Amino acid sequence: MTSAAASVYRRIFDSRDDAELRQLARIKRFLEMWAGDAELRDRLEATFQANESLDGIRAAYGIEIDPAQLQPVYRECLAHLRGTPGLADYPLAVIWDRYLNQMMAYRNAMRGVGESNGTRPRFDAWRKRQMARCESELGLSAAAIVHPVVAFELSDGCSVGCWFCGISADKFKGHWPYEPNQELWRAILKETVAFFGPAAATGFCYWATDPSDNPDYPNFIEDFYDATGVLPQTTTAIPLRDVELTRRIMALNKKHRTTINRFSVLNKKILNRIHETFTADELMGIELVLQNRDATVQKSISGRARQRVDAKGKELTEDHTTIACVTGFLVKLPLGLIQLVTPCRSTAETPNGYHIMSERRFHDAASFAAALRELEQCMIIEAGTDGIMALRRDLVLERVDETFTIRDKRVTHTVAADFAPRLADILEAGNYTFEQAYDILLREGADVFELAETLEWMFTTGLLNEDPKHPGIRGAKAAASVVPLEFMPA
Amino acid sequence: MSKEDAERFVADLKINPDWFQEIKNTASGLSGVISIANAKGYDVTVDDAQAYLASRAQGHLSDDQLGSIAAGKGKGGTTSTITVSVVHGVITGWGIVLAAAA
Numbered sequence: 001m002t003s004a005a006a007s008v009y010r011r012i013f014d015s016r017d018d019a020e021l022r023q024l025a026r027i028k029r030f031l032e033m034w035a036g037d038a039e040l041r042d043r044l045e046a047t048f049q050a051n052e053s054l055d056g057i058r059a060a061y062g063i064e065i066d067p068a069q070l071q072p073v074y075r076e077c078l079a080h081l082r083g084t085p086g087l088a089d090y091p092l093a094v095i096w097d098r099y100l101n102q103m104m105a106y107r108n109a110m111r112g113v114g115e116s117n118g119t120r121p122r123f124d125a126w127r128k129r130q131m132a133r134c135e136s137e138l139g140l141s142a143a144a145i146v147h148p149v150v151a152f153e154l155s156d157g158c159s160v161g162c163w164f165c166g167i168s169a170d171k172f173k174g175h176w177p178y179e180p181n182q183e184l185w186r187a188i189l190k191e192t193v194a195f196f197g198p199a200a201a202t203g204f205c206y207w208a209t210d211p212s213d214n215p216d217y218p219n220f221i222e223d224f225y226d227a228t229g230v231l232p233q234t235t236t237a238i239p240l241r242d243v244e245l246t247r248r249i250m251a252l253n254k255k256h257r258t259t260i261n262r263f264s265v266l267n268k269k270i271l272n273r274i275h276e277t278f279t280a281d282e283l284m285g286i287e288l289v290l291q292n293r294d295a296t297v298q299k300s301i302s303g304r305a306r307q308r309v310d311a312k313g314k315e316l317t318e319d320h321t322t323i324a325c326v327t328g329f330l331v332k333l334p335l336g337l338i339q340l341v342t343p344c345r346s347t348a349e350t351p352n353g354y355h356i357m358s359e360r361r362f363h364d365a366a367s368f369a370a371a372l373r374e375l376e377q378c379m380i381i382e383a384g385t386d387g388i389m390a391l392r393r394d395l396v397l398e399r400v401d402e403t404f405t406i407r408d409k410r411v412t413h414t415v416a417a418d419f420a421p422r423l424a425d426i427l428e429a430g431n432y433t434f435e436q437a438y439d440i441l442l443r444e445g446a447d448v449f450e451l452a453e454t455l456e457w458m459f460t461t462g463l464l465n466e467d468p469k470h471p472g473i474r475g476a477k478a479a480a481s482v483v484p485l486e487f488m489p490a
Numbered sequence: 491m492s493k494e495d496a497e498r499f500v501a502d503l504k505i506n507p508d509w510f511q512e513i514k515n516t517a518s519g520l521s522g523v524i525s526i527a528n529a530k531g532y533d534v535t536v537d538d539a540q541a542y543l544a545s546r547a548q549g550h551l552s553d554d555q556l557g558s559i560a561a562g563k564g565k566g567g568t569t570s571t572i573t574v575s576v577v578h579g580v581i582t583g584w585g586i587v588l589a590a591a592a
Contacts, residue, residue: 152519221564330514382518383518384518385514385515435514436508436514438513439510439514442503442513442514443510448499448500448513448523449520449523449539449543449546450543452513452522452523453520453543456518456519459519
């Protein structure tokens with residue numbers, strides 16, 4: 001069994017000969033250096049401005065490609081050429097953009113693999129609604145979220161302690177060893193595949209943990225491959241702590257070629273050491289997520305990064321406010337706990353950028369399977385009569401003549417029905433149930449088809465509040481009950 | 491099976507407020523209302539209901555709003571017949587994409 005997304009990923013490698021792969025690897029390395037090193041960026045730009053030779057910079061930094069042939073990728077003044085015939089004058093940019101387009105196709109394919117309409121229509125309807133909500137709530141950054149259906153934590157806590165950790169991982173308390181848990185792990189994977197079918201292949205084996213904190217990690221992901229046909233995606237912030245372990249993971253990745261892996265790079269010194277330790281060719285299957293001070297990539301303002309920004313009294317940025325990606329089950333194996341989660345905007349109430357809708361305990365494969373089914377029943381897939389008609393708290397409702405608009409991160413929705421002013425009253429009040437809304441609006445003469453369509457549209461596009469901490473479509477009371485749990489060694 | 495049956499159900503509902511209870515008890519969207527209508531002897535499909543709603547849209551939306559939909563500015567899938575959704579954010583950014591979120 002190989003997922004469609006894995007096939008898309010493999011084509012990135014299979015559609016190129018060795019020479020082009022080597023060239024692509026060197027383009028990628030140059031861009032990693034450019035993105036992680038402000039001094040290099042400044043020197044390059046000054047050299048271009050002065051119309052001087054790049055030979056000196058190439059020699060100083062060990063750059064193996066001609067950066068001039070890549071300019072539209074990293075110089076804003078030439079960025080307009082991307083996607084136009086004019087890019088042909090920059091052959092390395094053509095190579096890079098073809099790679100990027102394939103990577104985006106892979107990301108979109110991953111979203112598709114997560115669909116489970118055939119096997120789990122209830123789950124699938126819920127996930128699709130959460131995806132629509134994320135598009136509305138998170139804006140452009142939502143496009144990068146593929147909404148895997150499950151994540152497994154193989155440790156309790158994280159030993160790295162990044163100051164910017166977007167989900168505020170707790171301190172490391174211990175890992176879940178492969179022995180004596182091998183049998184349970186395989187049974188859990190079997191139940192996961194039985195529950196989701198092919199969508200299980202979107203899963204991965206870390207969350208608020210670092211894969212490298214579990215020395216048995218390669219064993220776990222090989223079992224995952226055997227169960228799903230896909231080696232799960234791996235991101236580590238400590239690829240240099242145990243290089244042998246890292247190389248074992250990289251070797252599995254190269255052997256199966258089903259997904260890209262990532263190294264989080266915490267500072268420029270680590271970036272340089274990664275480049276010294278691993279060749280450009282070895283890193284072709286690894287994205288470097290540059291988190292250092294010089295990096296051009298913006299950090300998500302959530303978790304500990306949010307705490308720091310708050311503490312400094314700085315204004316929070318509007319975009320990229322979560323690194324959470326799972327819309328489904330977060331399985332904390334050391335704790336015997338499953339949480340139903342979905343990404344959301346990081347706020348003071350949800351600083352880690354995801355909602356925990358509900359949770360269940362498990363202690364063996366049977367209770368794990370039962371917990372999945374119970375949590376599935378917690379998913380709201382249609383507006384119930386006792387659900388509260390309240391808008392998400394990030395939305396802005398504005399009355400315009402006899403209509404009203406709802407404005408989210410990217411879209412202005414205009415509701416123009418005859419009943420719009422009264423519906424605006426109900427939404428602003430934020431405490432009427434669906435049943436009460438129907439009652440009021442029908443008695444005042446609303447067209448029943450228009451009313452049903454409008455309320456259904458608001459529900460399916462995720463405009464109505466589902467934050468478990470506030471009244472919303474889950475009802476008047478918060479449904480989630482989250483209690484601190486102790487680490488339970490195997 | 492016709493749009494006219496949908497129109498007839500809407501008109502009859504106004505003189506049968508006791509039907510409200512059934513509708514508000516389901517509160518589950520268009521398909522729920524169609525089921526109730528059919529249970530009462532009307533013959534309404536989803537397509538009929540959509541055709542009925544489309545005929546009503548002309549009266550609700552301005553020329554500009556209808557034009558937005560025609561021009562493709564409305565966000566597909568979220569534009570209903572009496573609501574219109576217009577994307578106001580513009581996808582910008584030129585930078586290299588070295589890393590995509592999970």
